Amino acid sequence: MHRSLIRSFLPALPFALALAACGDSTVNRRDDGVPPTPPSYDPGLGGSGGAYGSGSSVGNPSTGIDAGPPVPVCPDDYKGCTQTITYPYGGETSVEVRGSFGGDSTWQQGVAMQRNGSQWEATIIVPYDRPALMKFVVNGTEWRVDSTKPTQTDASGNVNNLLAPVTCTTFVCTEPAPPPAGVFDWRxxxxxxxxxxxxxxxxxxxxxxxxxxxxxxxxxxxxxxxxxxxxxxxxxxxxxxxxxxxxxxxxxxxxxxxxxxxxxxxxxxxxHGYWPKVDSSDPAAxxxxxxxxxxxxxxxxxxxxxxxxxxxxxxxxxVHAHQSSAMVTQHRDWFWPNDNGRGGNCICGQGCSWDTVPDRERCWFTDYLPHWNYTNSAARTYGVTNAIEWAKQTxxxxxxxxxxxxxxxxxxxxxxxxxxxxxxxxxxxxxxxxxxxxxxxxxxxxxxxxxxxxxxxxxxxxxxxxxxxxxxxxxxxxxxxxxxxxxxxxxxxxxxxxxxxxxxxxxxxxxxxxxxxxxxxxxxxxxxxxxxxxxxxxxxxxxxxxxxxxxxxxxxxxxxxxxxxxxxxxxxxxxxxxxxxxxxxxxxMTWSGLAPNQAWLRARVSKLFAIRAAHPAMRRGTRQTVALGNDTWLFRVSSAGDNVYVAINRGDVDATITGLPSTALRELVEGTAQQSTQVLVPARQVRIFAAP
Amino acid sequence: MPLKRFYAPEGLALPALFAALLLAGCTHSSSSPEGCVERFWIHPADALSSVELVGSWDSFARPGIALTARSDGWFTAERAVSTGSMQYAFVVDGRWTRDITEPLEEVAKGQPVTRRNVADCHAPQLSLASVRVDSAALRFGVTLVGASDGTPFVALDVRDEGSGKTVSVALDATQRGTIDVALPVPSAPRFAFTVTGTDALGRRASRRSFAWTDGHTDADRIGYQVLPDRFRGPGGSPLSNPTNLAMRAGGTLSGVTAELRRGTFDALAVDTLWLMPLVQNTSNSFDIGDGALGTGYHGYWATSSSQVDANLGTEADVRELLDVAHARGIRVVLDVVPNHVHAEHPYWRDHRADGWFHGDPGACVCGSVACPWETSMERCAFSAYLPDVNWDEPAAADTVTADTVNWLERFPFDGLRIDAVPMMPRGASRAIVARARDSVAQGSRDLLLLGEVFTGPGAYDKLRYYLGPFGLSSTFHFPLFWALRGAFADETGPLSGVTDAVAQGALAWGDSGATLATFAGNHDVSRLASVAERSGADRFALPPFASDARTWSRLRQTFVALYTLPGFPMLYQGDEMGLPGTGDPSSRRVLPDRADLPADALDLERHVQALARLRRCSTALRRGALEVLHASDEALVFGRRDPASNEAALVVLTRMPNAVLHVPLPAAYGGSVRDVLQGTVASLRDELTIPSDAVRTFAIWLPSTSPCTAP
The missing domain is CATH 3.20.20.80 (Glycosidases)
Structure with a gap:
């Protein structure tokens, strides 16, 4: 093979020349303005491979065989670590540790410390990976900090001991407690x-x-x-x-x-109610x-x-009042002007932005809806008072x-x-x-x-x-x-x-x-x-x-x-x-003459919420996926004493979903007994399982 | 899409108009006075997402660079960057996201980021693609991209690294896209070469690659695993087991070379040799549990990153081994250990406190209460004297990657077996894979990057995670390994589990294009023969060869399955002889002197050799699609059919059927056939009948006309 370089190249097309010359600088990343082809291969998340075995010597897998039901995952926010707190003994008759470690309540009632030789000790639960404050109540009345431990001074000048964030592999998992009986739990x-x-x-x-x-x-x-x-x-x-x-x-x-x-x-x-006409100078009227x-x-x-x-x-x-409102007329300074200060109006999406601060907190949705200016304290007091009065009076x-x-x-x-x-x-x-x-x-x-x-x-x-x-x-x-x-x-x-x-x-x-x-x-x-x-x-x-x-x-x-x-x-x-x-x-709203499909849907919604009402796990439990397919999803929600399995088929063909526990269950949508770890979920249906 | 390329002729004076066009056309493009402009692309799942680009150029300051949304759902931004390397991430709706179009995964600021290496736009660049050999030519594609100053390429040369000879390729200035180069098929089985482009200012761009001329694909591989310290002594002399089984036995590289010359691997149709680590290991002894001490005879306790272990030989011995293997058509794959070093390694001495390691290994031993496997896999240490590399520390990651690939740069190995892949973040194996391909094998399909992802049964998704275009080219098929043992060795699992594992695996990672390494034993588990014999579990014992005839049948069956299923078989040294072993270090006893083998062991070796030769001969068994005709607890009938050659093979395995089975047969498997292993002939029609007393039988039926019926 011989070298034959052509030396008489004449560009016929300047356009092609310019195109070709642009971005010739790299091999792999030449910028021709065309997006890359995303890899069609999605490696997924890996799943579980069990214990890695290079160190193991026995010819049996250490995992992978029925390991029983999975342990629910605890969100970090709910985790707590046990920690032993000490306070040097100096003749006190009692010492109690209080603080934010258990929320507001542990400021009110803490944990009594036990004397052990030269120090007082108590074991408390501290938040997982979040700092907390504590202080010691000595002899039942006197609040003290332990000067040998780190302290923090708050904005009001109060000094507390600071508990640095800790993590732990063995943790307690505490869901927010339900309110007292008879009080509605918004969850x-x-x-x-x-x-x-x-x-x-x-x-x-x-x-x-x-x-x-x-x-x-x-x-x-x-x-x-x-x-x-x-x-x-x-x-x-x-x-x-x-x-x-x-x-x-x-x-x-x-x-x-x-x-x-x-x-x-x-x-x-x-x-629709979103164009209020605010006329009364008394927000309580x-x-x-x-x-x-x-x-x-x-x-x-x-x-x-x-x-x-x-x-x-x-x-x-x-956000706004209608321009015909008496308050708009009487208190121009309670509302932002329709003026962006840059030579244009302050209509959202025109002279002012819908999305950025401060524009979004001032812009008029349209030219007859002046935007409340709550940085004006009189306007704010009026607005807040009005909301409070609606709540109090109704x-x-x-x-x-x-x-x-x-x-x-x-x-x-x-x-x-x-x-x-x-x-x-x-x-x-x-x-x-x-x-x-x-x-x-x-x-x-x-x-x-x-x-x-x-x-x-x-x-x-x-x-x-x-x-x-x-x-x-x-x-x-x-x-x-x-x-x-x-x-x-x-x-x-x-x-x-x-x-x-x-x-x-x-x-x-x-x-x-x-x-x-x-x-x-x-x-x-x-x-x-x-x-x-x-x-x-x-x-x-x-x-x-x-x-x-x-x-x-x-x-x-x-x-x-x-x-x-x-x-x-x-x-x-x-x-x-x-x-x-x-x-x-x-x-x-349609109240009569429902088609069969409409009646079916209403009955199904009603059934689903009835099931929800009976199972706290569905309202506040932790969810864990058991099996996930292209169109099927089996998950478990768990809270104290309640486990519910939910099998959803979004696809348009019936699907068999595997992964239910082998214990006897009751299916709650159709009301049937379930014995197998498999369930056939018809196309576009859900099945919900709980202990019978 | 192919990359466009342009080279202007030397000394061409562009008319002013064209120069203006050039400038105008380049405003969006990739050269700037300070550096080179890189473009970034992301296509979020939802076009309504808020997306910003953050990067190492300003310590990932937020908010980052706003991206421009396009009507096709892509967001894009460009930024001038300095040559070298950078990290970046997209922040999508507040969540940090890697660039899925790029291979290199890292962590910065505790967040997932992508690393991108930035080529110098002021220098010419060259890349290779699609290196392949057919009957007529060695072919590959070359893409040339000139430096940003527009200097054209004037020469393109290909240097044969074996002979040192150089040939020049004609450059045609009107050509666009990738240049297809065809050279005469080299005479050497392995052809390593360097392609160099030179521009008019004399600046060069080079790339290395290599190709095997026998045309083998991964599916054609037949492998063999060698533990050098336990294989053969100097000159191929047999070894004896040390009194303490975890001390050195004296095996050497020259011992392996001697067996290569003896044809031992050729008799097993091997074309891929896996050499366990050759790197310098500690000669001191350390606690290996159960009150025992051991040393670094196995190669996994490195005290250097580059030196060949003097106990095994010299660099010259490595080169001789490679030359002899290559001349016989055998590829050699080197075991590498990027997950950890030994505490005597200078890296631990110099970097124990600067983030290169996950702290004191004694504080976090894998499987301890402090560091359970499930939650600590990527940071725990195998033992208190094996510091675990912190791959999230860029300096450590870059050094270990470079060290690892350097073995390929110094020696003509044909691939890597990467140890303990899931003990590291995926970015570790990806970084090694990317650099290895870039450095010595661009565009080649012959570089095997085989990862050890040790799993239990059924962990298909785990393996999938490490494969794909940016991932390993292969992993070991652990789910199939457990299924094979369950079906044929300890007989606790169904025979159908074997084909299920193949099918489930194909389902999980089929679209990766990877061919997995199949195996029935390795150095980390009890020997196949001892599982089949139901030997005890004393890992320091040296059990005798099997005495139960059923054990030998079980072994024959296992190998029939291993050598007839999809994947490429990897045989652990000694398993072909039915060598017993009950764990580590028992499973790593020395390869016995052939003169000492019992008749059963020699019979088994002949059986495995016949199976290997059959597989080497039969395209159907190597490349054919798997067709499961019957799979139950006690019987397995499957076919392999290769549509390209129209070859077919039918495999029958039984354990204890207890009932007559009638298996319908597709026409492709019928007609006059021959059982290759037993030598019987038959005429099969539309049904195969398996008698109820067919206990532990096997047969491989090929058409009588097949050239492979007498292996």
Whole structure:
């Protein structure tokens, strides 16, 4: 072979020349603007290989043979390590160690130390891998620190001993204790969003209509508090297995029409409750929505609900007031100007950003909704007082707080402080006042978590990222099941041990879930945008006809019912109500003439929540995957004394799922005995097993 | 997609217009005055995710670089980086995520990150792909990418590392993409070569690779495991067992070379020899449990990272062994131990306190109360004198990777057997694999990277985890190993477990393309013969050869299965003779003098040799698809069919059927056939009948016309 270099190269195409010359610098990473081909091989997570055996000498495997049921995993937040605490003896008659190691209660009552020679000793449980504070109560009265140990001085100048974080291989696993008997445990909550205007028209006399709206779906439709009361009395909620009502914002809304948000040119009324008209200079003078009834009727709803064992949450809108509000006119400084200070307006998504701080806490959703300025203390006091007064005067059990990321954090922390000081003491018995927020974000969990802190902020938020995974993994099945499971596993303790997040598959801002479950979906995977496009243009006439869609929705509810969090049922989803995006997803509730599929779904939802009510493991247990296939998932949830196995088949063919314990079990959905470690789960079904 | 390449002719003056175009076209591209621009890509599961890029360039400061979302779901960003190496991660919805399009996995700031090596864009680069040999030529692809200053390549040379001769390849400046090079088939069985490209400024880019000219794929391999200290002495002389079985027995590299010359491995149709570690080990004695002492005769207690153990021989002995093996068509795979060193290793002395190791090994011995296997596998130490390398420490990881690959750079080994893979993060084996391929075998499919992932039965997902395009090229099929022993040696498991293990394995990792190493014994477990004989478990005993005739039948059956199933068989030295052994160190007793073997042992050796020759002859048995025709507790009937050659083989194994079995046969296995092992002929129709008294029988039926019927 000889060398034959061509020296007379003439570029015929300058374009090709430029292209070829660009990015010639590396072999492997030449930047031609084309994404890499992801490896088609997914090596997985490895599973268990048992003990590694290079050191072992015997010809038998050391693991891999039936090792009995797996040990439940304990979230780090629930783990505690035993630690021996000492205090030098100096003639004391008694020493007690107190501190934050066991939560607030161990500041009140600690552990008595025993004298052992020259020192006092006690064994306490300290949090796993988290610091704690302690102090010693000497002779029953005198608080002292042990100067030989590390100390920390808090903001008020109190000095405590500091326990450095420790980890341990043998730990105690302590779930948060249930509240005393008779006090509602919010981990047991199942929430139902009764969208007042669209639920039941109990009193035609209070019906409203707004001129010039773009259609009946955008106007008031007559639902009211009297209608809610009817359904409470009729036991509808109890029969369905929900125990908490979320009711539309009770504040009086404007009677003016308004265009939608974000370029929506249709005209709407304030039927939804999110356009409050704030006129009274006295925040304690409540102004209820006249189209829904009177304040007395609303108080009656709360009383009736409590009589039926139902908790009540009010939706509360504190981001903005309608421009026609007297408070807007009288207190310009209580509201942010519609001016971004950079030469433009401060409409969200126009001159100001929806997402970044400070814009998102100032921007107007649209040009007739001035944004409250809670950095103004008078405005904040007014707003917080109004929320507190709604709670005190009606006796509700919590709030659903709309669009919380658009509110200055001071409003929320002040509300929490005043709830603890003014609302909780009025309750009988006292219980946790549950505040659940809405941060409409399917991806950024850090942003959602920033508002969750039961002591100072929210008890929980609606879990939009989980919704995305559950809907894509279980209902649309566009996500690999293993990806969904991996997400959910990591999600369980993400918001902290005290948080009670609300899990859901549908709400009033998303297209109706039944359409996402259809054999042929009308919308793709984008959970922010899709559905709106057909809210006005050729919306779906009816829900899908096929049974499969209802079964998939039931599987979604089954997952909510069998795992932690407070499941939310958006009114109508229990019967597969049809509808595209807002406002078509807010059609009037169907009460009669249910198709067989709709009746089946409602009965199944009711059954699932009844099973949940009977099993604490499903409400607060730790979940562990037993077997995971492409379309099947067997998991176990465990809490003290309760083990429940859940076998879900998301696929469209029947599947045999293996991995149940060999002990006798009862299957709770169909009510049959289960003896085998295998179960045939029909397509799109769930089976739930517990000890008989 | 193929990489585009461009080289402009020497001295070509570009018209100003073209120069302007060049500049304009390059604004998004990969050269900058300070460094080279790297582009990053991620396709998150959900296009709505929030994604940022963080990296070692600014200590992973957050928030990182925002990525641009594209309509196709990809997010991308670019950044100027300095040449060398960097770590980075994508933060997706707050969770750190590695780049799945890249092989190198590391940990930084306690988070998963990717390492990327950045080529110098100011220098020319060259890469090789698809090295292969067919009947007409040795072929490979070369991709040339010029330096960022646009200097063209002017020469491309291929140097034969065996003869030192160089040939030049013509460069055609109009060519784009990968250059396909074809050279005459070399005469040597193993052809190692270096390809060098030179640009007009005289700057060079080089790559090494090698190819075997016999065309064997991994499925064609037949392997043999040698423990050099226990194999043969100088000149091939037989060894005797030391009084203390865990001390040195005196085996040497020259002993292995002598057996190579004697044709011992050829008689077993071996083309792949696994040499247990040759690196310098301690000569001192350490506690090996049960009150016994042992030394580093096995090679796993390294006191150096580069020296050949003087007890085994010299570097020249290594080269001679390799030359003799290569001349006989035998590849040699070196055992390497990147997981740990011995406490006498200078690395432990110099780096015990700077993060290279997982602390004092005595404080965290694997399986102790402090460090249970389940939770401590990657950081625990095998024993108190074996410090465990901390692969999350970049300096340690880089040094051990370089040390390991250096053995391939210094000696023409044909691959690595990597010890204790799951005792390290996966990034460890991936780093070794990537560097080994890059350094000595780019584009070659002949470099075996065989990992020891020791598992119990059924751990298919565990093996899958280490395979794939960025992973090991093969692992040992431990689930099949346990199934084989259960079916044929201790007879506690169903025969169907054997084909189940093959099928489950194929299901778990089939798409990796890997062919796994199948085996019935190794140095870490009781010898096959002692399991079949139901010998005791005294690991220091030297049990005699089996006296029970059933034991010899069990061994014959095991080997029939091993040499007829998919995968490539790896025979542990002495198992072909039915050598007994009851654990470590008993299972590592010396290879006996052939003159001392009982008749049963010689019979078994002939049986294994016949099976090996049959497998070497029959494409169906090496490459054919497995077709299970009957699998039950007591009987197994399977076929192997190779669609390419239309060859078929039918394998029948029984234990104690207790009932007549009728097995329907596909037509491919019918007709006039010959039982290769027993020499009987038969005419099979559409059904095979197995009598109820067929106790521990085996048969391999080939068409009478097959050239492999008389192995």
């Amino acid at each position: 047991d909550a199942v929430i139902y969003f009764a969208f007042v205007d669209r639920f039941v028209d109990g009193n035609p006399a209070n019906n409203c209509s707004v001129n010039g709206v773009s259609g009946a779906i955008a106007d008031y439709q007559g639902g009211d508090w009297a209608g809610i009361a009817q359904k409470i009395d009729a036991g509808y909620f109890n029969d369905l297995g929900v125990n908490t009502l979320w009711l539309t914002v009770p504040l009086d809304n404007t009677a003016e029409r308004g265009q939608g948000v974000g370029g929506d040119t249709k005209y709407y009324s304030g039927y 409540l102004q209820p929505e006249s189209c829904f009834g009177t304040l007395d009727e609303l108080k009656g709803v709360v009383t009736k609900a409590h009589a039926k064992g139902l908790q009540v949450l009010f939706d509360y809108a504190m 006796g509700i059990d919590g709030f659903r707080l709309d669009a919380i990321k658009h509110v200055d954090a001071s409003w929320l922390t002040e509300l929490r402080a005043r709830v603890q000081a003014e609302v909780v003491p009025r309750q009988s018995p006292a219980q946790r006042f549950y505040m659940v927020g809405e941060t409409f974000d399917f991806g950024n969990r850090d942003a959602i978590r920033a508002y969750v802190d039961p002591a100072t902020k929210l008890d929980g938020q609606f879990d939009f990222p989980a919704r995305r995974h559950i809907v894509e993994g279980l209902i649309m099945r566009t996500m690999r099941l293993s990806d969904m499971v991996a997400f959910l596993d990591g999600n369980e303790s993400f918001y902290g041990p005290q948080a009670v997040m609300s899990t859901f598959i549908g709400n009033h801002d998303l297209p109706r879930i039944i359409h996402l479950a259809a054999n042929s979906r009308m919308w793709g995977d984008n959970q922010y945008a899709d559905g709106k496009d057909r809210a006005w243009q050729s919306p779906p006439v009816t829900a899908p006809a096929e049974r499969e869609a209802y079964e998939r929705v039931a599987n979604g509810f089954a997952l909510l019912a069998t795992t932690k969090g407070a499941p939310l049922v958006y009114y109508g989803d229990e019967v597969g109500l049809a509808g595209a995006g807002d406002p078509d997803n807010r059609r009037f």
